[in-house]
Amino acid sequence: MIRRLVVVCSLFMFVSSGWGSEVSPGQFSFRWENERCWLEANQAPANEILKYVSEATGIPIALAPGQDVRVTLSLADRDLEKLVNSISAGSAITYLQDPATGACRIDKIRIASSVNSATKNEQLRELVVAQNRLDEKLSSKPAPPVRYTGIGARVTLNDDRQGLWLSPVTKNAPAAKAGISAGDLVLAIDGKSVREFGGLGDIVAAIQGPANTQVRLKLRKPDGTEVVKNVTREWLDYASTPQ
Numbered sequence: 001m002i003r004r005l006v007v008v009c010s011l012f013m014f015v016s017s018g019w020g021s022e023v024s025p026g027q028f029s030f031r032w033e034n035e036r037c038w039l040e041a042n043q044a045p046a047n048e049i050l051k052y053v054s055e056a057t058g059i060p061i062a063l064a065p066g067q068d069v070r071v072t073l074s075l076a077d078r079d080l081e082k083l084v085n086s087i088s089a090g091s092a093i094t095y096l097q098d099p100a101t102g103a104c105r106i107d108k109i110r111i112a113s114s115v116n117s118a119t120k121n122e123q124l125r126e127l128v129v130a131q132n133r134l135d136e137k138l139s140s141k142p143a144p145p146v147r148y149t150g151i152g153a154r155v156t157l158n159d160d161r162q163g164l165w166l167s168p169v170t171k172n173a174p175a176a177k178a179g180i181s182a183g184d185l186v187l188a189i190d191g192k193s194v195r196e197f198g199g200l201g202d203i204v205a206a207i208q209g210p211a212n213t214q215v216r217l218k219l220r221k222p223d224g225t226e227v228v229k230n231v232t233r234e235w236l237d238y239a240s241t242p243q
Contacts, residue, residue, distance in 0.1 A: 046071050093108075187219065189216070
């Protein structure tokens with residue numbers, strides 16, 4: 001079952017005399033309302049800001065150990081992705097999709113470390129594969145199935161947002177049957193580069209479609225080779241897809 005994020009609109013942090021006033025050096029103010037963010041920071045430690053943002057929003061944020069960056073920033077009425085990337089550019093954001101509505105929401109955030117982009121992408125690929133293996137081992141109480149059409153895969157944008165990883169939800173999912181494995185990077189969908197899409201919602205919509213139709217995916221395998229896979233969309237039961 002998709003977890004619902006409950007926004008407590010009164011959950012603010014004020015370390016200054018009032019919202020909009022100048023904060024003292026080393027301090028910050030954060031406000032979270034209707035899934036929008038307001039932040040005033042004056043040379044405040046990035047990790048302290050992100051830790052509080054995680055607590056306020058209920059979204060797990062994995063901090064970069066030893067990060068001692070200080071942030072001076074003023075943002076108003078922004079989404080969480082923009083706030084996080086303003087503090088730590090290149091952070092990896094994992095999304096979950098509601099199969100009933102197609103809506104996407106943030107599941108977790110992994111703050112970028114000081115390593116280069118290629119290393120960060122490889123670390124995130126390993127995280128995707130590890131999570132997929134863990135999911136295969138875990139069992140949970142069955143939830144009422146939700147019928148939808150698609151290829152049966154989780155999606156995670158890579159570090160530079162130039163591609164996304166697919167993780168088949170089961171070995172019998174259309175994605176798995178087409179030869180897609182956890183850690184394969186999708187570069188293009190039906191001939192359109194991933195970077196040309198407006199956002200994750202548009203990407204998901206392009207992958208989904210009527211049952212018994214095909215979507216053409218250009219992939220990069222972990223060894224660097226590029227292949228094209230035609231995946232046939234099927235009717236699926238979310239949370240009860242056959243193992």
